[in-house]
Amino acid sequence: MEKAIVRPYKRPNALCRLICFPWAGGGTSHFAQWGKLFSSSIEVSVVRLPGRESRAKEPFAKDMTAVINEITSALLKDLQEKPFAFFGHSFGAYISYAVAVHLKEKHGLEPIHLFLSGVYAPHSEAFLLMGKVNEAKDEDILEHVKFLGGTPSEFLKNEDIKKHLILTVREDVSILQTYSFEKVERKTIFSCDVTCFDGSEETVHDAEAWLNITRGDTSIYSLPGGHFYLLEPSNEIFLIKHITKCIENAAL
Numbered sequence: 244m245e246k247a248i249v250r251p252y253k254r255p256n257a258l259c260r261l262i263c264f265p266w267a268g269g270g271t272s273h274f275a276q277w278g279k280l281f282s283s284s285i286e287v288s289v290v291r292l293p294g295r296e297s298r299a300k301e302p303f304a305k306d307m308t309a310v311i312n313e314i315t316s317a318l319l320k321d322l323q324e325k326p327f328a329f330f331g332h333s334f335g336a337y338i339s340y341a342v343a344v345h346l347k348e349k350h351g352l353e354p355i356h357l358f359l360s361g362v363y364a365p366h367s368e369a370f371l372l373m374g375k376v377n378e379a380k381d382e383d384i385l386e387h388v389k390f391l392g393g394t395p396s397e398f399l400k401n402e403d404i405k406k407h408l409i410l411t412v413r414e415d416v417s418i419l420q421t422y423s424f425e426k427v428e429r430k431t432i433f434s435c436d437v438t439c440f441d442g443s444e445e446t447v448h449d450a451e452a453w454l455n456i457t458r459g460d461t462s463i464y465s466l467p468g469g470h471f472y473l474l475e476p477s478n479e480i481f482l483i484k485h486i487t488k489c490i491e492n493a494a495l
Contacts, residue, residue, distance in 0.1 A: 246298060247317040249289045252278030257286035259355065259490050260327040262318065264335030264342075265289065266361070268388070268412035270296045273474070274330075280483050285490060288321075290314055290338070294411055303414035306421035310338060311345045319350065328356040328490050332473060334415050336362035340456070341422055344431045353435055355493040357457070358486060360440040361470050364452035365424035381409050388412060393471030433457040438489065440464050440482065442472035 248262075249271040261281065263274035271289040278287040292310065293301035304310045321327075331339030336359040346352040363370040388394055388408065398404045436459040439450040443465045454461035464485070466478045473479060 247291055247313050249275055249291055250278070250286065251275050252287065254283055254286040256283070258284045258325065259286070260321060260325060261285050261287050261486070261490065262327060262329050262339070263287060263289045264329065264331035264339040266332045266393070267334035267415035268394075268408050269335070277483070280479075282487060285487060288318070290335070292415070294414060299407075303411070304418060307338075307341055307418055308421070310418060311342050314338075314342050315345060315350075319346075322346065322352055323350075326355045326490075326493070328358065328486070328493075329354050330358040330360065330486065331362070332360040333362055333470065334419070336360055337365075337419055337422075337424075340424075341427075343433070344427050347431060347433065353433055356435055356486075356489050357433065357437045358440065358489075359437065359450075359453055360473060361442065361445070362439070362450075362453070364449035370419075379413070384409050384412055391470040393474060431456075434459050436460045436462075436489065436493065438462050438464065438485075440466060440473070442466060442468040442470055444469045445472075 261277075263277065265271065265274060271291050274287065274289040281287055291298060292304055294303040304313070329339040329343055331337070339357070340359065343354055343357060346354075385399070385405065389399065394408065398408065433456055435457060437454060437457045438461070439453055441450060441463075444467075450463045454463075466472045466475075466481060468475050468478060473482060
């Protein structure tokens with residue numbers, strides 16, 4: 244499990260597991276720190292895809308099926324033991340949704356809450372543009388990364404780090420092209436609550452479209468900032484408190 248799933252703050256007596264899915268090109272460091280910010284009732288795990296951090300020498304995943312199967316294999320036993328929730332940001336939100344669909348269809352499991360952050364609706368123009376990542380030049384991807392923010396400037400000054408970041412973003416986003424979100428949306432409806440978060444300064448995400456994936460309660464929160472609004476300490480505090488409240492209410 245330690246290869247695909249990072250759990251730095253183990254809480255065996257926790258009532259619920261929160262699985263976090265990082266953004267394109269991202270690693271586990273930010274969400275790993277959430278493990279000490281949540282109360283003892285919630286244990287945080289973070290997904291680590293191949294091609295980064297301790298898995299830097301492994302080949303990138305080539306399609307969504309490979310990603311789903313690896314994550315499911317690593318987590319299935321844990322998710323069968325106690326309630327769980329998913330939080331995914333940007334690219335990670337798409338991955339979390341795809342894994343949740345697989346768990347429901349193949350194993351009869353469903354999160355008690357699905358948190359989708361900074362994510363475009365699959366039918367939106369912005370999402371369709373991401374599908375052209377293989378045609379994009381390295382400098383275009385780099386400019387987009389700079390525009391979105393969230394990457395330390397010193398990383399972008401290091402040629403090796405910058406080159407690997409561009410490659411990782413390209414490989415991550417290309418995974419989305421191998422999954423039919425539209426087909427899945429028509430046949431898989433959840434019963435859990437769904438909450439969408441985004442930054443108030445960013446392009447409209449059509450977050451309302453995500454609310455159709457469930458029969459449960461739905462809500463949308465727009466927090467101050469851009470795409471990486473969640474890196475702002477005040478927003479992070481809000482997220483931790485709100486996610487905790489949602490999970491504890493659902494687990495009752």
